[in-house]
Amino acid sequence: MRKTHYFLFLFIFINTLISAQTSQEQLLINTYNRPSQSLNGTWNYIVDPYENGYYNYRRDAFDQQENPDVSAYFLNSKPKDRSDRIEYDFDTSKEIQVPGDWNTQDDKLYYYEGTVWYKKSFDYTKTDINNRVFIYFGAVNYIAEVYLNGKKIGMHEGGFTPFNFDVTNLINEKDNFLIVKVDNKRKKEAVPTLNTDWWNYGGITRDVKIIETPNTYIQDYFIQLNPDNNKQIKGYVKLKGEDIANKKVQINIPELKIKTQVTTNIEGIAPLEIKLKKVTYWSDTNPYLYNVTIKASQDELTDQIGFRTIKTSGQDILLNGENIYLKGISIHEENPIKGGRANTLEDAKLLLTWAKELGCNYVRLAHYPHNEHMLRLADQMGILVWEENPVYWTIQWENEATYQNAKNQLTEVISRDKNRAATIIWSMANETPVSEARTEFLIKLMKVAKELDPTRLISAALEQNTNKNNSNVMHIEDPFADYVDILSFNQYIGWYVGLPERSKEIIWNIKQDKPVLISEFGAGAKQGLHGDKLDRWTEEYQEYLYVETLNMIDKIPQLRGFSPWILVDFKSPRRHLPVIQDEWNRKGLISSEGKKKKAFFVLKDFYDKK
Structure with a gap:
């Protein structure tokens, strides 16, 4: 990115941020520390x-x-x-x-x-x-x-x-x-x-x-690797207060022997560029974090930041320039054992430790921004993260207030998490029916995300399509697929479409020259309920579906990972079947009591061999 382009990005970023956060004070960054x-x-x-x-x-x-x-x-x-x-x-x-x-x-x-x-x-x-x-x-x-x-x-x-x-x-x-x-x-x-x-x-x-x-304080900062030059940190620091122009801002990274100073403009923004001689890059196998200290006037703030690049090249996903396969699982923000919304660091440890035991290096946080504990812990554990805006199913696409609401929520999660190395994907939506208004809605959101953060990838959980002439041929017909960096879709062959053995008949014909992540697949099973592999709701049925689905999707040439639905059973008022569901979505690989189902070990074995 040339310098002129970078400053243009900075100008657009700040104006987008301010316009999106008009209902309350601009967000304080890194309240965690x-x-x-x-x-x-x-x-x-x-x-x-x-x-x-x-x-x-x-x-x-x-x-x-x-x-x-x-x-x-x-x-x-x-x-x-x-x-x-x-x-x-x-x-x-x-x-x-x-x-x-x-x-x-x-x-x-x-x-x-x-x-x-x-x-x-x-x-x-x-x-x-x-x-x-x-x-x-x-x-x-x-x-x-x-x-x-x-x-x-x-x-x-x-x-x-x-x-x-x-x-x-x-x-x-x-x-x-x-x-x-x-x-x-x-x-x-x-x-x-x-x-x-x-x-x-x-x-x-x-x-x-x-x-x-202090009266003049550090309101925001963005300190990340230049996606086009992994030997350079680029970003900015933004001050707020009564006296913000021509202020000296120091950025220290002691372990890298970096101590630099930048100066704010009349708007309190200090762009920064820092050359790197030697750096340990953050990755899923080596989640290395540096202490980065920012000091301006009387305010001083330290963050733990990992430096890495994430890109796509044709059908590949590149972490620090090297191919990576995303071995994932989807997660809801819920602790089934104690019940209710997960909100503590201990809750995050429980969920992400289970993901690690499964063999995951990647999680999809569905279907909304999760607690900051999850992102901070993912940074430490080396778990790559998909974060999602709660644009879900049938939003009012033509309502401008609805769009501004979605834009504001997207802005707030990017503002909070843009310095987290673990976050690699901003997802715009999940399973939204195709229409002209919907596609324009998502394109506008995508542009906001790119303006706020040009260092990460864009995706959305789309839906699969059946070939009109052959029901066994599956493909993706969605105009938003042309705009995403990673092509993702949900598919439930064997659960909502046919039985698991139908997977043997399916041919995937994906024409887009992009990496593919299957964002969801799965089947419901009541932990402890056993029977024949064709007895729905049994652990054996779920296990059978996972075996057949993994064989099917592993043949997709562009496949670079997936995140089955879902790590743990979660509460849903849509799920009414007595004895089996009892207001639980039973697609978890772990039960509402924290017990692992048979399919957990099928997926773990697959990941262990990847």
Whole structure:
């Protein structure tokens, strides 16, 4: 990439980032390594299906009124005397753990979709009177309206991406109260839309913390290898605050004996280019991470960054210039053993350790951005990652607000994870029906992803097509296939189409000269249920399907890996079959009790031989 092209990319990147994050403060990068005060733990909550604490009886929103009524829950009002009428009280209401979903913490909320109010009281003393203070949320599903000390500080839409607010002028040393209205109702115009195949866990599902920064602080940075020159680091550092122009920024990588200084422009952006003499490249077999320290004014931040390149060449995927076969598995963000949405480092370790035991060097995080713990741990364990925007099935393709929502969620996950070596693929969507509006929607998202991050690959989980003249010939007819770097598709021959033996008859005729990743295949099986290999729902049926499917797809010339569906059984309200499903999708290779099924070992043996 020539210098003029790089600065053009930088200009486009910053403007795309700003335009996509208008509903809340621009995202603070690397909160993972910043000093913080946790607001996790016990919160009080009020279930409010009629949204009585948000609207008056005329359906007027309290937070749109100049002098809202004491009935507004975000005011946390208390009776002034014994005759005063206040019809709610957070302090005597039930308690709930944050992070966590409400579905698995209160039996009455198991199926609940609607509004729940959360409240946390806390004290906070700034380390420096001139510093800024932010409240950071890892994720809230789905719409969060956030109030501090009775004042609205902002809102966020999207259940799986982080956001933060500057509360410098609102926070007190004593007796702060943070109130969050959480609404997880599914909506046609939302992303994802009404229809999904996973549990709609509601609540504050990831960490909440207070972060303090100097008045001028490091808001963002991108420090990665130049994809066209693996002996050069390229990127930028972006400052924010009252005094950001002509500021010196130091970047230190002690192990590489790098200590360089760059200067910000009037917008607080400092482009950087660093030549490398000798570097250990990050890979799945050697996940080497360097401590990279950034210092600007009074702010200093350290990150653990791996340097590697990921490209395609014809039908090959190249990691650091060498062919790699992606031995993968798909994963939902759910811990089946303890139940509910996974949200801790221990949850991430459990899931990724199982993937490693399976022989994986790659995981597909479906169907939405996962907790940052997963990406940080994948960096350490040498697991390559596909990250996915929750554009799933039947989005409202012609709705501009829906597109802006999808764009914002994509922007937020790329902003958070663009320095993670493990992340190699940004996926735009899953199983979306082809139409002109849909294809234009995805093309626009793809362009945003490329503008935000030109160092990674683009894909999407497409659908297979049957030849009109011969039902045994399979191919991909999708105009979006022309835009992706990696051609991916889901196929369920032997489960939704015929029986496993049908795989012997299938011929794949894939004309695109691109590497192929099969993003899904699989079959449901109840762990412990045994029978003949043609008895559906048995471990033997699932095992048989894996044997036949692996034989079939291994003959695809362009195949460079796959991620079967799925590592672990997961909750889904679509799955009603008594005794077998009981609201679990049973396609996992590991059961809802953490026990490995027979197909686990079939796939492990295949991977061990690759």
